[in-house]
Amino acid sequence: MTANSYFVPGFGISRAVIQNEIRYHCGPDAIVRPYTHQGxxxxxxxxxxxxxxxxxxxxxxxxxxxxxxxxxxxxxxxxVFVNQPIAVTQRMRRSG
Known part of the structure; x- marks a missing residue:
């Protein structure tokens, strides 16, 4: 059997849920990953x-x-405030 790949729009679908349930719907070999198609x-x-x-x-x-x-x-x-800002330190690039 050959594997088929297809795009599923992500609106309203949680990544955790689709990754957890994809094998139930599409079989034990099914995999899913985030993807952008036509924007x-x-x-x-x-x-x-x-x-x-x-x-x-x-x-x-x-x-x-x-x-x-x-x-x-x-x-x-x-x-916990879900959208709480988190400080991120960025390294400055040295110009060469």
Whole structure:
């Protein structure tokens, strides 16, 4: 069997959810990675199994909403501000 790759738009789909559930939907050899196609962010799915159906993509979106809600509640319990700025030190390049 040959593997097929196809793009799934990422709007409404959590990376953690699609990576966790892709084998359930598309078979044990399925892999998924972040991908940009024609300027749209999403995922590149590679599998020898069947492609995702529209219903399965909707299931992934529902699971993603649930996952994100759980993550935000967990953050509230720990009193963490999700979008809090984090200091990043940058090394200055020396001109040669």
């Amino acid at each position: 749209r962010d999403g995922f590149l799915v590679t599998t020898t199994g069947p492609p995702l159906t529209k219903a399965q993509i909707e299931d992934l979106k529902m699971s993603s909403r649930d996952y994100e809600e759980k993550q935000s509640r967990r953050a509230d319990e720990v009193d």
